[in-house]
Amino acid sequence: MSDVFEKVMDLAKRRGFIWPTSECYGAVAGFIDYGPLGAMMKRRVENIWRDFYVIQEGCYEIECPTIAQEAVFIASGHVKGFSDKMCQCPHCKEFLRADHVAEAGGIKNPSTMKNEELAAAIASCTCAACEEVLGTVEVFNFNLMFQTTIGPGSQRVGYLRPETAQGMFVDFSRLLRFYRDKLPFGAVQIGKAYRNEISPRQGMIRLREFTQAEAEIFVHPDEKNHHPSFKRYADYTMPLLTYVQQEKCEEAVPMSMQEAVDKGVIANEYLAYYVALTHHLLVTIGIKPGRLRFRQHLPDERAHYATDCWDAEIRSERFGWVETVGLADRTDYDLKAHAQQSGTPMTVFIQYDEPKKVARRRIIPNMSVLGKQYRNKAKAIFEALANATPTAEGADVEADGEKIHIPADLFEVRDEIVDIRGEDIVPHVIEPSYGIDRMCYAVLEQSYDEDTADGEARTVMRFPPNVAPIQVAVFPLMTRDELDTIAHEIARSLHKAGILAEYDDSGAIGRRYRRQDEIGTPFAITVDYDTKDDQTVTIRDRDSMKQVRIAIDKLPSTVCALLDGSLKFTSLES
RNA sequence: GCAUCGAUGGUCUAGUGGUAUGACUUAGGCCUUCCAAGCCUAUAGCCCGGGUUCAAUUCCCGGUCGAUGCACCA
Numbered sequence: 001m002s003d004v005f006e007k008v009m010d011l012a013k014r015r016g017f018i019w020p021t022s023e024c025y026g027a028v029a030g031f032i033d034y035g036p037l038g039a040m041m042k043r044r045v046e047n048i049w050r051d052f053y054v055i056q057e058g059c060y061e062i063e064c065p066t067i068a069q070e071a072v073f074i075a076s077g078h079v080k081g082f083s084d085k086m087c088q089c090p091h092c093k094e095f096l097r098a099d100h101v102a103e104a105g106g107i108k109n110p111s112t113m114k115n116e117e118l119a120a121a122i123a124s125c126t127c128a129a130c131e132e133v134l135g136t137v138e139v140f141n142f143n144l145m146f147q148t149t150i151g152p153g154s155q156r157v158g159y160l161r162p163e164t165a166q167g168m169f170v171d172f173s174r175l176l177r178f179y180r181d182k183l184p185f186g187a188v189q190i191g192k193a194y195r196n197e198i199s200p201r202q203g204m205i206r207l208r209e210f211t212q213a214e215a216e217i218f219v220h221p222d223e224k225n226h227h228p229s230f231k232r233y234a235d236y237t238m239p240l241l242t243y244v245q246q247e248k249c250e251e252a253v254p255m256s257m258q259e260a261v262d263k264g265v266i267a268n269e270y271l272a273y274y275v276a277l278t279h280h281l282l283v284t285i286g287i288k289p290g291r292l293r294f295r296q297h298l299p300d301e302r303a304h305y306a307t308d309c310w311d312a313e314i315r316s317e318r319f320g321w322v323e324t325v326g327l328a329d330r331t332d333y334d335l336k337a338h339a340q341q342s343g344t345p346m347t348v349f350i351q352y353d354e355p356k357k358v359a360r361r362r363i364i365p366n367m368s369v370l371g372k373q374y375r376n377k378a379k380a381i382f383e384a385l386a387n388a389t390p391t392a393e394g395a396d397v398e399a400d401g402e403k404i405h406i407p408a409d410l411f412e413v414r415d416e417i418v419d420i421r422g423e424d425i426v427p428h429v430i431e432p433s434y435g436i437d438r439m440c441y442a443v444l445e446q447s448y449d450e451d452t453a454d455g456e457a458r459t460v461m462r463f464p465p466n467v468a469p470i471q472v473a474v475f476p477l478m479t480r481d482e483l484d485t486i487a488h489e490i491a492r493s494l495h496k497a498g499i500l501a502e503y504d505d506s507g508a509i510g511r512r513y514r515r516q517d518e519i520g521t522p523f524a525i526t527v528d529y530d531t532k533d534d535q536t537v538t539i540r541d542r543d544s545m546k547q548v549r550i551a552i553d554k555l556p557s558t559v560c561a562l563l564d565g566s567l568k569f570t571s572l573e574s
Numbered sequence: 575g576c577a578u579c580g581a582u583g584g585u586c587u588a589g590u591g592g593u594a595u596g597a598c599u600u601a602g603g604c605c606u607u608c609c610a611a612g613c614c615u616a617u618a619g620c621c622c623g624g625g626u627u628c629a630a631u632u633c634c635c636g637g638u639c640g641a642u643g644c645a646c647c648a
Contacts, residue, residue, distance in 0.1 A: 026638045082648050095575045198646050477607060510609030529607060
C-alpha cells in the first residue's frame, strides 16, 4: 500500500466501484466491470456530459451499433492505418514491430513495403531484445480492431468499432436532413469502443473495451473562426502548452481563448470554444484545475486525419499526465472518405445571399443524327462534346481513344447566362472525444483523501455532490422509539423527489457516518429524539463533518439544492 | 509478448508436505441519546490446471491475474 492508485483501487474494489471482470473464471486484462457504485457514478459523469453537449449545446445524441461492416473502416482508414506490421523473433519469441526493426537496420521506407518484401529485408537485421540476427521471419499485420464475421457461415467481415465517431459520419446525410440542411450542427454519441491493445496496463487507464463520449461538430470551413457563442468562453483562461513550448521544454502559459485564437495558438474559434468547454466540464465533475492542462499535439504526433489537435491531460499521482480528452480539427477527411467509399455525396448546399450570374456555354448535340451515324460511339462522343471547344467548322473530340471530327451542323452552341444559387461544400468537423473511464478514474483518484477525525484516521471520497453515487444517507440514531420509522419515511420522501437516499440503521452512528464517508456520500441525515418534539433532523456535511438542524418538510428541496450546487452547506450553518 | 517478483475469508495477515492463525469488515442479538466503543454468536479463505507424493495451500511445471522493467500505445 504505497500510493494513491493502490489505495483508491483497493477501495474501489472493496466498496463496489470497479471489479476485475468475470473474476470467478479469472479476470481478463484490459476489461473491467463497474460495480453498483461505479456504474452509478459513471452514469452521473455521462449525464453531466449530456447536460453540457446535448442540453446546453443542442447536439443531439445518436446510438449506433458497436459492430460495423468492413467498408466503414476501410473508408475511415482504420483497416489500413490502425494495424502494425509485426514479426516474431525466432530466437527469443519476442514480438517486434517489423518496421521499427527495419528502420534500426537502416532500411528506407519500410512502411511502403509489402509484408513479404519487408520480411526479406529484415532477415539480416538483429532482434532488439536478444540481439540475434533474425533470419527467416514472417511479417504479419496486427490490427488493433477486433474482427468478427456477420451472419452464420458468412464471409462478411465486421469490426468492433475502435471509436464511436464513425457512426456520426456514416449517418451524415440523415443528420443533415434532421437539422434541416443547415450548418453548423453537432451530433454526439456515448458508447463502447474496442481496441485490442497489445499490452493493456495501468488499471482502468488503458482498456480493450472502453466508453467514449464523442461530439462531431459539422461546420462550414470558412466559418471556423465564427462560433456563434464564442463570447461565452472568450475570456475563459487556462494554461496552454503549445507544441512550440514543448519543443523548447517551456512551461504552459495561461491564456484566454480570445488571445489564443488571435495569436494563432489554437487554430480557430470552434476548437478554442470546445477546449474551454472541456475545461469547464472537467472542473464540474471534480477535476482540480491545478491538475489539468491542455497540450497541443506535436506535428508528427497527430492522427492521420487531424490538423490541429489538443489533448486535455489530467495529472495522476501514479501515471503522470494522462490524455483524457482529445480535441481535433478533423477537417473534411472523414466525410470525403465516406463519400468516396460509399458513393453517397456528403455535402451541404450553401445558398448564396444573391444568386451569381454566370456565363455558360452549352453544347447541345443533335443525338437523333449522331446516334444513327456513330452508333456505339455516340455516348462517348456525347460526353466528349460537353467539354469540347468547337469552331465554325465543327469540333474535334476524342472518343474511345479515337479522334473524331464532328461537323458543326450536328450540334448547337448555346451561350447563356444562368443563376448559380449556391454551392455544395464538404463541412469540416471539430471533434471533442472524451474517455469516460479515464475521467472516472481521475475523479476517483482526486477524490480520495485521508484525514483525522477525533484522533482516528478517516478515509473519505470527496466527490462533488453531482457525481457521488449515493446522494444522501438517512439514519435513525436508535432503532427504537419510532426513530427508525421516521427515518424510513424521510428516505421515502427523498426517493419520491428523485434523490438516491440510502437508509442504514446498522451499528453505531459513527460507524455509519464513516461507511458513507468512504463511498463519498456528501450528506447524512440523522433522526434523533429532538425530531419527535420539533420535526427537525440533523444534516451532516461529509467534508466538514458539521451538522445543522433542518425541518423535515424542507428536506427534499434543501437536499436537491445542495446536490445541484445552488446551495452551499456553509450557508445553512448561519 | 518477453523478463523479474507476487497471489491465504470481503480486507490485511500468521503458518504449514497431514485443510489453516489473528485482526478488521459483514450479518444476527445485547447494550448504546451523534462520529469506526463494548459483549455474545454466526458467515466466509489457501488463484487455476497438471506433475511428484500415501497425502500438495505448501515442492516442481504450465497458465491466469497484478506490480515493475523492456517492447507497444492508431
